[in-house]
Amino acid sequence: MKTVFKVAGLLVLALLLLGGGIYSWASASANRTLARTLDSHSVDFPVPFPLQEEEIGELGLTPEEAEALALERAMERGRHLLESRYPCAECHGGDYGGGVMVDAFPIGTLMGPNLTSGEGGVVADYTVADWDRIVRHGIRPDGRPAVMPSEDFLLMSDQELSDIIAFFRTVPAVDREVPPVTLGPLGRFLVARGEIVLSADHLEDHFAAHPVLPPPAEVTVEFGRHLAGVCIGCHAPDLAGGRIAGGDPNWAPAANLTPHEDGLAGWSYDDFARVMLEEERPDGSRTREPMTFVTPFARNMTEVEMEALWLYLQSLPPRPTG
Ligand code: HEC
Ligand code: HEC
Structure with missing residues (x-):
């Protein structure tokens, strides 16, 4: 009887050591994956996109009127993009003050940060280049890869991103602190095993130019x-x-x-x-x-x-x- 207990005890000990070993490996490997800094280009474009000179002439607009109309159109396009195509609200909240992507132990807590100018908002100091990096490259302003899935935003043109930035700059401020991303043991294991591929790693070239305009909105x-x-x-x-x-x-x-x-x-x-x-x-x-x-x-x-x-x-x- 005693030997049976001894063998069982040794087995449990071995399993614990093995589990601990796998956890340490996954943890260290996931930390390495997430703590890297990645290089990427630094783009710039106007927010909002200006009207064409021809149209300003045709409508006989003053520079101030042209700017106001350009902003109005950008906001309209931005709203349409966010309502019909780009689901930022799914993870950043309907009021864009922060929301939930995944909140499930043992995967982890992956919250979409607050994108408004309120307390807890993260985009107050964002440059156009920072927006480009997080949305179209999956890279945070400090160069580290984000867990946000950006694969679906890779084809976004400069004008579309500019329209979205114009929209976010005027969205009502929400005061909400959002906890930073933390990965649980399973989340770490999946990242370490490459089952969760970070968006930044999906993209081979972080220096390739983006299209300036989307294709014309026609049935093509x-x-x-x-x-x-x-x-x-x-x-x-x-x-x-x-x-x-x-x-x-x-x-x-x-x-x-x-x-x-x-x-x-x-x-x-x-x-x-x-x-x-x-x-x-x-x-x-x-x-x-x-x-x-x-x-x-x-x-x-x-x-x-x-x-x-x-x-x-x-x-x-x-x-x-x-
Ligand atoms: C979040 C993941 C996700 C996204 C984004 C998504 N789909 Fe789907 N789609 C699915 C899944 C999963 C199914 C299968 C659902 C099922 O079997 O009930 C599906 C089913 C479909 C179907 C039904 C086809 C069939 O044979 O059952 C069509 C059509 C479709 N998707 C089109 C699209 C289009 C077009 C887009 C982009 C505008 C899109 N989906 C974006 C996950 C997605
Ligand atoms: C599927 C969920 C999801 C979607 C959709 C999504 N995000 Fe995110 N976003 C996240 C998560 C999670 C983070 C936190 C990433 C991190 O810290 O690694 C994040 C981070 C951000 C950040 C802040 C990065 C920082 O720390 O400074 C910005 C800005 C952002 N997202 C903008 C957008 C925009 C714009 C869209 C729509 C085009 C969008 N997101 C769509 C989940 C999402």
């Missing part, structure tokens, strides 16, 4: 490809879907959006629009999380945007899922 493949930039974080860069890397394990795998028989082959535009707006597939089944998080944004898309997306998806080569 080019505009559709631009819009689909926000679908690739879940549906994969080739849009053939599969398991969502780094996502909640309970989430459904992302659907194949190419015209393959595993994907959207045989779908009409109306089928596509119904699933985007009503969460219902042609066979009557309903889409699940996290696609349902996209619906409120899709409902604010213009018809031109929805049609351009469809045209682009139809132009893709058919690929099997995953």
